[in-house]
Amino acid sequence: MTLADRSHMPDAERVVIKIGSSSLTGPDGRLDVQAVRALVDVIAARHLAGGQVVLVTSGSVAAGIDPLGLASRPRDLATAQAAASVGQGMLIARYSEAFAAHGLRSAQVLLTAEDTVRRGHYRNAQRSLERLLELGVVPIVNENDAVATNEIRFGDNDRLAALVSHLVRADAMILLTDVDGLYDGPPDRPGASQISVVNSPQEIEHIDIGGTGSAVGTGGMVTKIAAMSIATTSGIPTILTKATNVAGALAGEQVGTWFAVTGKRTTRRRLWLGHAARVRGRLVLDDGAVQAIKRGGASLLPAGITDVKGEFDAGDPVELVDPAGGVVARGLVAFDSTELPELIGRSTHWLRERLGEGYDREVVHRDDLVLARVRL
Template sequence: MSDVREQIARARSIVVKIGSSALTDLHDGLDRARLDRLADALEARMRAGSDVIVVSSGAIGAGIAPLGLKKRPTDLATKQAAASVGQLALAHAWGTSFHRYNRTVGQVLLTADDISNRAHHANAQRTLDRLRLLGAVAVVNENDTVATTEIRFGDNDRLAALVAHLAGADALVLLSDVDGLYDGDPRKVDADGRRARLISEVHGPEDLDGVIAGSGGALGTGGMASKLAAARLSADAGVPVLLAAAEQAAQALADASVGTVFAARPERLSARRFWVRHAADASGRLVLDDGAVTAVARRRRSLLAAGIVGVSGRFYDGDVVELVDTTGAVRARGVVAYDSEDIALMVGRSTTDLAPELRRPVIHADDLVAV
C-alpha cells in the first residue's frame, strides 16, 4: 500500500462527502437501503477509532419525488422549495439510520458566507468540534433553502474540502457514482479502441496531463470537474483525498485500497492563510507592476504602495483583495491594511513620501498567499 493510502486509512479524523446519486433516485427520492449501507461503513470506521464528519448531498434530490417533480429543478425558487422538503427527509433518514447504533446526529447547514466570513467561520468550527466531543455525528449540507447563486459554494465537493480544513481533518473521502479519476470518459472507447485509464495516484500537476473532466448528472450539481477541483483544493491545504465509488464505501473507509488518491502538500496552510486563499470572498483588486508581482508572488514580500498601479472595487481595512498583474491575471490574495480610498491616494508612491500613519505595508507578508 502506498504512503498516501496508508495515511488515509490511518487518519484519526476524516470528512466523508456522499453525492446525491449515492442517496437518491429521481423517481423514488431517498434510497434508505443505500443510505443504511453507507451508515454501516461510516459506523465501522468510527468504531475503528476515527472521528467522522459527513457532508451529505441529496437535499434537493430528496425533495423532488415528494413534491411530484419530474426532474431536478433549474429555477432558484423551486430548488429552494425542494431543498426545504428534502433537508427534513435527509436529516431524518440519517438520524434513523445511525440510531441503529445509538448514535446521535446533528445537522449543520452552511452557506458560503459561513465560510468566507471570519466570525461565522469560527462559529461553524466550534459547532463541529463540540458535536465531535459530545459523540454526535455531524451531517453537513449546504443550506440550499436560503443560498442564492451569488452566495452558494457551487457544489458539495468544494464544501467538503472547505469543511475538511475547517475541522482540521486528517483526510477527505469523496464518494459518488464514479470509482476514481480517469484520463477520459470510462464509458466510451476512443477511435483507436482505447478505453480511459484509471489514475491511481495524483502527486502533482504532471499526473493530470491529458485528463478531461466532465460536469454533473441529473441529480447533482457536481461532476468529475468539481471533484478534481475539490481534491486539489484539499490537497493544497495539506489534507490527502480519496475519490471512490459509494458502492465501495466499506473498502474505501476500511483501508483506502480503491479509487484515486491525491497526495497532500507537505505543509498544511494555517487556518488564516487557507481562509485568505480559498474561503474568503475578494472585495476588490489591486493591480501590481512586474516588480511587485515578483516580490509578493515569488518571494512572499510585503506589498508596498510603490508597486501598485491601480485599485478596483470598494473595500475596507481587513478585507481580502485579489492582487493581479497588468494583464489582469490573479497572482495572489491578501488582507489589506487600508481602505480602498486611502490606497487610491497611495498608488505608486514610495514609503518615505507618505504620511507617517500610511507607512505600513499595504498588505503584510503574513497576510499574503500566492495563487
C-alpha cells in the first residue's frame, strides 16, 4: 500500500524502524538497557496487534566502548572492529531478552556492504528477511561491523535501512535519532523551526544539513536525508523523529518530519542497480545518446559511446556519463571492457557486417538501465 500521509501509519502492515547509537547509549557511552526495552515495548505492541516490524539498529561499536575501557569511539578500523565484536553480543542479548519478555522471538541479521553490492547476496538477504517475517520473528538488522573492510560504517545504517525497507517491501520507514525532526537550520540556533512535511527534495534544497553524528554514532543529517531520498523515490514514505516519539509515529500522530513519496515503487533489481550496486567502470556517451537515455525507453548502442573507462566483465554494473562526466544512468553492460573499444562509435549494421552476429546487440539494454537520481 501507499500511505498518503502520516495519519495512515496505523494501517501500515510492514514498517522498518532504524535507531541510531546516540538513542541507545548514555552520555558515558554505555548501552542504555532502559532505552532498548522502551523501544522493544513499542515494537512488540505493534507486532502483537498484527503488524510486522523490521528493526535496523546501530550501537554495536558504542556498546563495546565501555567493556574495552575505551575513552571514546575508536577511530582506527581494528579497534572499531574489536569494539563491534564485543558490543554486538551485548546488544543482541539485550534485544532478545526484551522481546522474550513479550513472548516474541527475534533474530540477528548481520549484513555487510558486500551483501548489498553483490546481486546474489542481495537476493539471499531478501529471502532470509521475508522468511523470518513469515515465521513471526522480529528481524534485528545491523551492519556486520566486525568484518567490515572498507569503512566501519554504512552511513550509520541509514542507507542500509532504506535498502532493507525496499527489500522487504515496507509500507513505511521510521528513522529514530536524537533530534525530533528536520529543522530549517541548526536545531540549536535561535529561531530555527521544525519542518512538519517534506513533499519534494526541492523544498529543502536551501537548508544547511551539514555536520556529523554524535560522539558514539557516525551518521549525521546528510546520511539521513540521503536514506530518505532512496526510500521516498522508491515509493516508501519516511518519518524522522526522536526515539521517544516512536509510538506516536506508528500511531500517526504529528511527530517529527514526514517525507512524502516522490516516486513509484520499483523492482528490487532496479533498486539494487540504482543504489546498492558497486559500479565497475564508466561509459562516456555522446550528446545524442545522452538525450536518448534521458528521455527513457532507449537502450545504449555502441554508436553512442565515445570512451570506455575502467575494467569490467560482461554483466557488471557501470555508470553511463555525459561528455562532461555527469552521471546519466547506471546499467548492466553486455560486453567486457576489453571488447568495447573496437566497437564504440560503430553502427549496428557495420558491426554485424564486419564482426558477425552478436556484436550488433545493445551495450546496455533498456531493461538493465536505471536513470540517475540526485543524491544528497
